[in-house]
Amino acid sequence: MKILVCISHVPDTTSKINFTDNDTKFDTNGVQFVINPNDEFGLTRAMWFKEKQGATVDIINVGGPETEPTLRKALAIGADSAIRINTEALDGFQVAKELSAVAKEGNYDLIIAGRESIDYNGGMVPGMLANLIGASFVNTCISLEVEGETATAIREIDGGKETVTAKLPLVIGGQKGLVEESDLRIPNMRGIMMARKKPLDVKEPQGADTETKAVSFEKPAPKGEVKLVSPDNLDELIDLLHNEAKVI
Amino acid sequence: MSVLVFTESEEGKFKKTAYEVVSYARGIADMMNTTVTALTINADETSSLGTYGADKVVHLKNDKLAKFTANAYASALTQAAQKEGSKVIVLSSSANAKYLAPILAVDLNAGYASNVVALPESESPFTVKRTAFTNKAFNHTEIKTDVKIIGLSKNSFGLKEAQKEASEESFEPSLDDVHFNIDVQSVDKVKDKVTIADAEIVVSGGRGLKGPENWGMIEEMADILGAATACSKPVSDMGWRPHSEHVGQTGKPVASNLYIAIGISGAIQHLAGINASKTKVVINTDPEAPFFKAADYGIIGDAFEVVPKLNEKLKEFKASNS
Ligand SMILES: Cc1cc2nc3c(=O)[nH]c(=O)nc-3n(C[C@H](O)[C@H](O)[C@H](O)COP(=O)(O)OP(=O)(O)OC[C@H]3O[C@@H](n4cnc5c(N)ncnc54)[C@H](O)[C@@H]3O)c2cc1C
Numbered sequence: 001m002k003i004l005v006c007i008s009h010v011p012d013t014t015s016k017i018n019f020t021d022n023d024t025k026f027d028t029n030g031v032q033f034v035i036n037p038n039d040e041f042g043l044t045r046a047m048w049f050k051e052k053q054g055a056t057v058d059i060i061n062v063g064g065p066e067t068e069p070t071l072r073k074a075l076a077i078g079a080d081s082a083i084r085i086n087t088e089a090l091d092g093f094q095v096a097k098e099l100s101a102v103a104k105e106g107n108y109d110l111i112i113a114g115r116e117s118i119d120y121n122g123g124m125v126p127g128m129l130a131n132l133i134g135a136s137f138v139n140t141c142i143s144l145e146v147e148g149e150t151a152t153a154i155r156e157i158d159g160g161k162e163t164v165t166a167k168l169p170l171v172i173g174g175q176k177g178l179v180e181e182s183d184l185r186i187p188n189m190r191g192i193m194m195a196r197k198k199p200l201d202v203k204e205p206q207g208a209d210t211e212t213k214a215v216s217f218e219k220p221a222p223k224g225e226v227k228l229v230s231p232d233n234l235d236e237l238i239d240l241l242h243n244e245a246k247v248i
Numbered sequence: 249m250s251v252l253v254f255t256e257s258e259e260g261k262f263k264k265t266a267y268e269v270v271s272y273a274r275g276i277a278d279m280m281n282t283t284v285t286a287l288t289i290n291a292d293e294t295s296s297l298g299t300y301g302a303d304k305v306v307h308l309k310n311d312k313l314a315k316f317t318a319n320a321y322a323s324a325l326t327q328a329a330q331k332e333g334s335k336v337i338v339l340s341s342s343a344n345a346k347y348l349a350p351i352l353a354v355d356l357n358a359g360y361a362s363n364v365v366a367l368p369e370s371e372s373p374f375t376v377k378r379t380a381f382t383n384k385a386f387n388h389t390e391i392k393t394d395v396k397i398i399g400l401s402k403n404s405f406g407l408k409e410a411q412k413e414a415s416e417e418s419f420e421p422s423l424d425d426v427h428f429n430i431d432v433q434s435v436d437k438v439k440d441k442v443t444i445a446d447a448e449i450v451v452s453g454g455r456g457l458k459g460p461e462n463w464g465m466i467e468e469m470a471d472i473l474g475a476a477t478a479c480s481k482p483v484s485d486m487g488w489r490p491h492s493e494h495v496g497q498t499g500k501p502v503a504s505n506l507y508i509a510i511g512i513s514g515a516i517q518h519l520a521g522i523n524a525s526k527t528k529v530v531i532n533t534d535p536e537a538p539f540f541k542a543a544d545y546g547i548i549g550d551a552f553e554v555v556p557k558l559n560e561k562l563k564e565f566k567a568s569n570s
Contacts, residue, residue, distance in 0.1 A: 013497050013517045017384040037498045092350070093359065118497055120380050120387070123362050127318075127350025136429050137318065139347040142491070152433075156492065157316075158343045159443030163433045176498060181485040211359030213390045215375060220386065220523070226530070226540050231549035234561045237529070240545055242565070245527040247449070247506040248473065 001055040001146060004108040005043045006099060006125065007074050008036035008117035009067035019217045026119070026217070035070055038114025042174035044183055045144060046112055047078045053146070055110075056080050060102060062095045064088055068200065075195035076187030082198065087205035090213075092120075096128035097208035103133050108169060110151070115140050115173040120214070123173070130171035138164060142177025250285040250304070251277045252334035254325055256342060260292035263446065264407075265340040267300045271408040272400050273338045274301025275367045280336070286414070287328045289313050289321065294416060301410030306332075306419045312428070315435065316344050320427035322351040327421035329356060329395070337397045342445060349399055358395035365404040382497045382520040401524065402445070403503045444495065447476035449506040450525070452495060454480040454518075456511020456532065456551060460488035465555045466510065472562045478502065480512050496521035511551050514539025531555065 011017070011031045018027040035043065049055040059074045060083040061067050071082040085098045103111055111130075116123035130137030136151075142161065143154035151170045155162045156177070187195070229237045241248045253273035255266035273284045283303040288294055290313060294305045306328055313320060325348070329337055337352070339345040341363065353360040363378045365386070373390045376398060380387035391397075444450060451470045453463060463477075470477045477493060484494035495502050497517040507525035511532065512518060519542050522528070530543040531554050540546050547554055 011381075013520075017381045019385070091359075093353070096350075096354075118382050121363055121382060123346055124350040124353065124360055127347065128354050131351045131354040137351070138430065139318070140343055155347075156343065157435070157437070158445035159441070160435065160437035161492075162435045165431045165433060166429060176494070177491050181481075211353075211357075211391065211393045212361060213392060214380075215388045215390050217380065217388070218386045219384075223542060224544075226543045226546045228546050228548065231547050231554050231557075234547075234554070234558050237545060237547065237558070238561055238565050241506065241527070241529070242569075245506070245544065247527045248562075248565070 001049060001053060001109045002107065003046050003049060003055050003057045004103060004106060004111045005039065005046050005057060005059045005074070005079065006111065006113035007039050007043070007059050007061045007071060008114065008119070009033050009061060009063055009070040010036045010117050010119045013037070013118065017219070023216045023218060033070055035074055036114050036117045038116060038118075038175045040184060041176050041178045042112035042114060042172070043074055043077060043079065044185060045174065045178040047185070048179070049110075049146065050078065058083060058106065060085070060099060062087060062089045062098045071200060072195050073187060075198045075200070076191040077185050078191065080198065082200040084200065084202050085205050086202050091210040092122040092124035093128060093211040094208045096125045096132060098205050099125070099129050100132040101206050102203065103129065110146065110168060111135065111171040112174055113171065115175045126171050126173035133169070135169040135171045136166035137171045138166060139173040141172040141174045144172060144174075144178060250283045250332045250334055251280070251336045251338060252325070252329050252332055253284060253286050253302070253338040254340070254345065255286045255288050255291070255297060256340060256344065257288060257291040260290060262291060262296065263342075265342060265402055267296070267407050268402070268405055269338050269340050269400055270297055270300040270302050271410070272367070272405045274408065274410050275405070276336055276338070277301070279368065279371060285328070285332050285334070287325060287419070289324065295414065298412045298414035299409055300407060301412055302414045303412055304415045304417065306417050308419045308421065310420075310423070312423065315432045317428055317430055317432065318344070318348040318351055319429060320423050322348040322355060323423060323427050324421045325352050326355045328419060335395055337395070339397065339399050341399055341402050345399060349397060353397050356395045356397070357393060358397045359391040359393040360397040360399065361389045361391055362399035363401045364398050365401045379524065383501070383523040384520055401503060403505065403524070403526070442470070442474060442476040444476045444478055444493070444500050444502060447504050449473045449475035449508070450478050450495075450502050450504045451475045451508045451510070452478035452480070452512060452522075453483065453510050454512030455482050462552070463489070465559060468559050469508070469555065469562065472559060472566055480518055509539055509543070510555060512539060513537045514542055
């Protein structure tokens, strides 16, 4: 089985979010970048397929050279080789289109992406990619098994879950549940050393078009002070929720 | 030219989000001087859509669509959009809508903006405001394509009545086997319980509750308020509560009217996911807990004392206000 894991390079979850250039660009100053958490769950599931079912695992990212440390980290976790498509990721469609060229060429059985990346929260790359290459697609995937040509997946739905089967090739939009938090791996010294020698192939982009443009950003208005209510005066809380906030 | 809106139903009944997306589509149609067409799939009764501004309801009944399949639903929407000559398509942010939106976008060569929170800021260029960085910022996005898809964030626009008389038309798109390439084997859905996605009120517990055996009072509060229950990430990681209750940046987003956080410190990743909620209440022993900076109302106190008392008061309140 050939697996491709899509890796988005995103600000660490604790990052302060600021913008520069008249609020048109994300300020990367002092920001630590990590593997997108949803992708990391998928990558870790891919390691399971590698170890238990002899799969090979390539990883891929659309981005500039600055994303390479993130790709090296994924290699240190255990992926076999990396591909970086050398262009700035501008919108979901462009990224999906760039990925689709490599995905087709590589004849992958399984493409694991994350439900969404935690920076732009577009939530569209996996579904667009699947449609562009004519593969099956399962979103918000929380469990995945593959036997022969058939995958059995569990999809999280609003208020429950759904078990589905699909023929390979399959693209998933994955999230926590694919593996548990405690299954996530921290690269060890040996992994880090090995990762340095693993192939990281830089490919030139197709020059895919964008369909949307992030014009500018803004931060939410600062929050007013919290109103404290004494634990001995809970009637006041109920009154505030009923008459002031009008939510009960 | 009509704005097309997908009004989702469950067991034949519309969800509240269906009325919200219609209200929103009405707003866009008014900006663009056009009409609103709603597509329904296996809904029982559709006249209520006119109340929120639909001019026309395109009604699809097909047993093959009894279970949601993203490709088939996307294909139905594609065909409806082509039939109506729609340039704007409005979807909700339900799990199903988010599943089919990117498929639809490719089929229609349409640019797609998800998590949109307001009516377009301008029609040309077509620019919308959406959340980004998991609610830590907003992003103004231009959709450059001729056909545009908007995924509306839940609870961001609200319901607006417009009182139209919607005409009805039945619709039979052609669906092939390829649209059913995902086989749904079983659906396991909690019954008689409010889900986080649909909830107006969410009651959420954190590590401060010490153990799963102490969730009785959380469930009781949720019962009284007709709320969904949720939890912080470590609570689900430790198996105290199911993963489906994990909310925050790496869990489910919450955009309820009221979010009550009990024994939750308010870590940045937690707050990011729940910040879109309108009113936030925190109950925590530690006055330095970061949640107090994010909340509207706070109680500094021990959950094990405060919550049972609050539940009694809420019961009294409900009894005298129903
Ligand atoms: C990559 C990444 C992603 C993450 N994503 C998420 C996410 O999506 N969602 C999420 O929730 N977290 C997430 N986290 C974890 C986050 O950083 C915090 O660790 C977590 O939110 C803390 O959970 P908590 O508030 O329940 O526990 P704690 O931080 O331990 O807080 C417990 C609180 O309970 C209070 N308390 C104790 N006893 C009582 C009592 N008797 N009565 C009242 N209050 C009491 C304490 O004062 C304390 O404030 C993520 C972390 C990382 C690194």
